[in-house]
Amino acid sequence: MGKICKSCGSYYSGDWCDKCGYGKPAGVSESVKKYRKAAKRKPERMQTAEDKKLYAKWAKEEREEAVEKRQDPKAQQHFLIVVVLAAVIVLFIALYRSGKIFSNTREEVVGQYFDSIRDGDFDKFVKCFPKEIKRDYESDMMDSGLSEGDYMKALYQDLADQYGEGYSINIKLGNETQLNADDYDMSGYKAQYGSAPKLSEVYEMVVNVSFRGSKGSDEAKLYLYVGKTGGYWRIFGMTEDVGSLNADGSPNEGELPPVEENSEQ
Numbered sequence: 489m490g491k492i493c494k495s496c497g498s499y500y501s502g503d504w505c506d507k508c509g510y511g512k513p514a515g516v517s518e519s520v521k522k523y524r525k526a527a528k529r530k531p532e533r534m535q536t537a538e539d540k541k542l543y544a545k546w547a548k549e550e551r552e553e554a555v556e557k558r559q560d561p562k563a564q565q566h567f568l569i570v571v572v573l574a575a576v577i578v579l580f581i582a583l584y585r586s587g588k589i590f591s592n593t594r595e596e597v598v599g600q601y602f603d604s605i606r607d608g609d610f611d612k613f614v615k616c617f618p619k620e621i622k623r624d625y626e627s628d629m630m631d632s633g634l635s636e637g638d639y640m641k642a643l644y645q646d647l648a649d650q651y652g653e654g655y656s657i658n659i660k661l662g663n664e665t666q667l668n669a670d671d672y673d674m675s676g677y678k679a680q681y682g683s684a685p686k687l688s689e690v691y692e693m694v695v696n697v698s699f700r701g702s703k704g705s706d707e708a709k710l711y712l713y714v715g716k717t718g719g720y721w722r723i724f725g726m727t728e729d730v731g732s733l734n735a736d737g738s739p740n741e742g743e744l745p746p747v748e749e750n751s752e753q
Contacts, residue, residue: 594691594714595661597721601712602697605644606657610636618715618722620681651701662694662709669715677724685724687715 492498493505500506592600597616604613610629614622629639641648647655667690674684691714699706713725 591719592721594721598712601723602657602659608637608640610640616723618685618717618724651699652703655699655701658698660696662696665692685717687717689716
C-alpha cells in the first residue's frame with residue numbers, strides 16, 4: 489500500500505519517497521534539498537503552524553547532518569593523513585637540506601676524488617666539487633668535444649705517461665684541522681668563478697698519496713680544503729707540500745691532479 493510523503497505529499501511504496509527522497513537513511517538527498525529550498529520561500533506570514541513545524545524539523549535534520557559530516561571518522565582520518573604527509577614532506581626537505589640524510593663525509597669525498605681519477609669517472613669526479621668548479625669542468629668538457637671518458641683520460645694523461653697505463657692511486661689520511669668557516673676567505677674563489685659557496689664547516693685535510701705503475705712510482709703530501717655546503721662535503725682547494733719525497737727519497741716534482749689551488753693556509 490502506498491504512503492503519502494510527509495515532505496512533498498507524493499505517494500510512494502518503498503522505504504523513502506521516490507520524488508523528493510524523504511526518509512532516505514543516507515541523509516538529506518539533493519532533491520529534498522531543492523524541494524525544501526523552494527518551500528522555504530513561502531513568506532513567514534503565509535506559513536501555517538504545520539509549515540513552521542515542518543520547517544523546524546527540516547532545520548534540525550540539516551543541523552544533524554552537518555554535525556555528522558564534521559564527526560565523520562573517515563573524513564577525520566583523511567584529514568589526519570594529509571596533515572601527517574605534509575609534516576613528513578616538510579621534515580624530509582629540512583633533513584635533506586641540512587645534510588642529515590643522503591649526505592657524505594669528508595673522508596668519502598676525498599676517497600671519491602682519487603677513485604674517480606683512477607677510474608676515469610667524470611660524473612663522480614665533478615660531484616666532488618662545489619657547483620662553480622663543477623660547472624667549469626662541464627663547460628670545458630663540452631668545449632673539448634670529447635666524451636666523458638676521453639676527457640678524463642686527456643685531463644690526467646700526464647699521470648699515465650709518468651706511471652704507465654693502469655696505474656694505482658692509494659691514499660692515507662693524515663691530520664685534520666677545522667678552520668673558522670665564518671672567517672675563511674673565499675674572495676679569490678669568488679673572483680675566479682663569479683660566486684662562492686656558503687660554507688658551514690671547513691677543514692684542512694692532510695692526504696698522503698701514492699702513485700704506482702709500470703713506469704714508476706711517487707708519493708705526495710697534499711693539503712685538501714674541504715667544506716660543507718648545502719649539506720654535502722665538497723673539495724674546493726688543494727696545495728702540495730713541496731717538501732714531500734718520492735719513494736726513493738728524492739724531492740717530489742710530480743704533477744698534481746688539477747684542482748683549484750687555494751692559497752689560504
